[in-house]
Amino acid sequence: MSKIDEYKIEQYIRFAEELTEEEKNEVERLIETSDEMQAIYLFLKQFYEEFDKASRVSKAVIPLTLLQKHQHSGPVVLAAMTKESSASGLVTKATLVSEERKTVVRILEDEQSHSLQFHVIGNQKQPNSYVILSLLNPQVDLVTNEKGKLKGVQELSDIDWSTVSTLLRIPVFKTTVHPGISNKSFNVKNESGQEVEIQKYDEHVQIKVKNEGSVLSRVLVVQDKSSDLIKMSGQPINFELTDPHSKAHLYFYE
The missing domain is CATH 2.60.40 (Immunoglobulin-like)
Structure with missing residues (x-):
């Protein structure tokens, strides 16, 4: 396979409108008649699909990070941290934040049942009802109620939140x-x-x-x-x- 062929395939995937009909037909013929070209085409197509997904900035998907005890926090996070639950036996297990999006997810543990509660706190423009906290490792989706809360989660009591990647999904x-x-x-x-x-x-x-x-x-x-x-x-x-x-x-x- 020549470099010009590989370049044409990449152009065909990314900027097909810049190719002439003759060039498009030539690339399609190469893909159909050569196993090597077809493999390159499938690889590049999948690569750019994943690249575009990672590059796209979505207001409906918010990456969260674990708030460290020594970390300097903005006013939204500090305000959320002052709302410590007065219910007996609840302790803060972890706090996930997005300072840029002014969003906090507080994770509380019931010391008796060891079940977890999730409380989503955001700015007024962002709805908290029926949002999804997506854990990427392990792959788990947690859905809040209409008040931005989820209670009684048993399976995640032993999880180390410093090792977990999390996203908050807002309904589009x-x-x-x-x-x-x-x-x-x-x-x-x-x-x-x-x-x-x-x-x-x-x-x-x-x-x-x-x-x-x-x-x-x-x-x-x-x-x-x-x-x-x-x-x-x-x-x-x-x-x-x-x-x-x-x-x-x-x-x-x-």
Whole structure:
């Protein structure tokens, strides 16, 4: 394989609009007829997909860091730290922060049950209800309630928070499926152009992503007092309605 061929494949992936139709056809022929070219194409395509994901700055996904005891903190973090729980037997296990986004996640432990509580504290412009705390190692998603809190988590009591990477996911848009409507569909789109089609049947709902290469990764289904977090892979999602006569609230995340 010559360097010019590799360069053309990279151009084809990144800047196809700059190539002539003849050049595009030549690259496609090389990929189809050469195993080596096809391997290079697949490698570069996957590499740039991951690169674009890492480079994209999203207001809906907030990286958090562990607040160290000696660390100088801004006013938002200090204010959150002064709100120590007065409930007996609760101690602060860890505090995760984003000074840039003025966001704090306090992790409290019940000394008797060793269960954990998660309290999300943010600025007034940022909603705290139904946000997701995503742990990357181990891979766990924790969903808060409408008040930005989650209680009674048992499985993570022994975790070392200094070794865990965490993200806070804010809903990018939400919608409601109303009762009394069957076999009808409607579309929902947010300001950045992310769009989904929602089809309601008698006892279940189907969700389809309308954008190619969508960045939507999760949908939270809240029905009555229950909630279910579903990962999105680009394929249609189906879920049952626990009560066809009640509303189902849908929250979408990147």
